Amino acid sequence: MPDTPGVADRRDAVCVIGAGASGLTAIKNLREHGYAVDCYERETSVGGGWNWRHDRSTVSSSTHLISSRPLTEFPDFPMPDDWPDYPHHGQVLSYLERYAEHFGLSGHVWFGTEVASVVPVGDGRWDVTTHSTGGGAERTQRYAAVVVANGHNWAPRMPEIPGEFRGRFLHAGAYKNPAILRGRKVLVIGGGNSGCDIAVEAAQQAAQVWHSTRRGYWYAPNYVLGRPADQSGALMRRLRLPMWLRRWFYRRTVTATSADVTRFGLPAPDHRPYESHPIVNSQLIHYLGHGRITPVPDVARFDDAAVELADGSRVEPDLVIAATGYRPQFEFLAPELLDLDADGRPDLHLHAFARRHPTLAVVGLLQPDAGLFPLAHWQSVAVARWLRLRTADPVRAAAVQQAESKRPVEQWSRVGALPTARHWFEVSGIDYLKVLAELLKRLEPSS
Structure with missing residues (x-):
């Protein structure tokens, strides 16, 4: 391809977008496979959403992992053994900073640099236009491939509630400190x-707390059989227990360790266990039972100082916090590149590989039933090996792509997951890793 005026050709280098956990492991694994890497990070340091200093971070002062330490750490960089089962967000950030330092990753990151556009230019190559977050001229560089790792838990999905509310209304992503709750309704x-x-923190700080839910959920304790809940679940999957038996055990565990939530006014679950992302919270039932949290149905509308609920009742809070999730956002990519549908949901093989653009991938776009970091690690290894095979043996690479395109989605997506935006990227961690392992074998160089 001839040179384009004003475009710096980085030849075989790969562009990585974002220096959070997924971006960092992508840099490391691409480098280990021989690629030069330019990573662009709009903030001034690593950590992504785990770095509370970042504008787009949604962690609050009390945020902890909801997946346990052994099932969250990168496979080649363990967390300290003396850390708690569920580390605090400050510990997770320090872990990512040490990961970047240990593998020498920061030298490949352009900090304070935002990606404005990523445009295909033929033959699998991409023109990436960036600019400083502090202003200044744009520059465009050409890359052999692009790996997107910009996270998917930072663009708030605000509920559409008719009417006007006189009090304060914010998304959970803007909730930073329980001080805002003290003495309020x-x-x-x-x-x-x-x-x-947030409802549990409000029960400890606020004068009155209402918790509005649209449907019933299964509430899992943090510990089962003396171990973190996700470790007990992983053990059952490793033992290859059938789903009906796992569901039976789940129901028995919840019955034995928690009260009947319908007694407190919560709706009964409208789905079976494992069809929704698990709610891991041992304290919610405690505060429901002590009357510190009042369950209420879905919100119907705002009415000045009041909030009307779906059953016609009304409450008058000072503060409304919408913990209504986030939407994936790729503002630098044209929608058709990731096959986004009308709702903004991308269609990617393994939630990672663009179906029509073999040199475009996304790392970390997953909602697993355990920790994300190991899955992002092996995703990025698969991306690196795929790019290497595509260069070394394009005929075999095309055959692998054709075979993978026929793989049933049920092999790696959570079976029976609810058809809601919250569950777009649901996967069973062990099943997903199993599929990745099969893909990695297909991508191994021929002997």
Whole structure:
């Protein structure tokens, strides 16, 4: 391809977008496979959403992992053994900073640099236009491939509630400190992990707490059989227990360790265990039972100082917090590059590989039932090996791509997951890793 005026050709280098956990492991694994890497990070340091200093970070002062330490750490860089089962967000950030230092990754990151556009220019190559977040001229560089690792838990999905509300209304992503709750009447909207965590904090700080949920959920304890809940679940999957038996055990565990939530006014679950992302919170039932949290149905509309609920009742909170999730956002890519549908949901093989652009991949766009970091690690290894095979043996690479395109989605997506935006990227961690392992074998160089 001839040179284009004003475009710096980086030849075989790969562009990585984002220096959070997924971006860092992508840099490391691409480098280990021999690629030069330019990573662009709009913030001034690593860590992505785990770095509370970053504008787009959604962690609050009390945020902890909801997946346990052994199932969250990168496979080649363990977390310290003396850390708690569920580390604090500050510990996770320090872990990512040490990961970057240990593998020498920061030298490949352009900090304070935002990606404005990523445009295909033929033969699998991409023109990436960037600019400083502090202003200045744009520059465009050409890359052999692009790996997107910009995260998917930073663009708030705000609920569409008719009417006007006189009090304060914010998304959970803007909730940073429980001091905002003290002495106030608080309505928390959303039954996911963030909504439950905020409701529990409000129960300890606020004068009154209402928790609005649209449907019933299964609430799992943090510990099962003396171990973190995700470790017990992983053991059952490794033993290859059938789904019906795992569901039976789940129900028995919840019955034995938790109260019947319908007694407190919560709706019964409208789905079976494992069809929704698990709600891991041992304290919610405690505060429901002590009357510190009042369950209420879905919000129907705002009415000045009041909030009207779906059953016609009304509450009058000072503060409404919407824990209604996030939407994936790729503002630098044209929608058709990731085959986004009308709702903004991308169609990617293994939630990673663009189907019509073999040199475009996304790392970390997953909602697993355990930690994300190991999955992002092996995703990025698969991306690196795919790019290497595509260069070394394009005929075999095309055959692998054709075979993979026929793989049933059920092999790596959570079976029976609810058809909601919250569950777009649901995967069973062990099943997903198993499929990745098969793909990695296909991508090994011929002997």
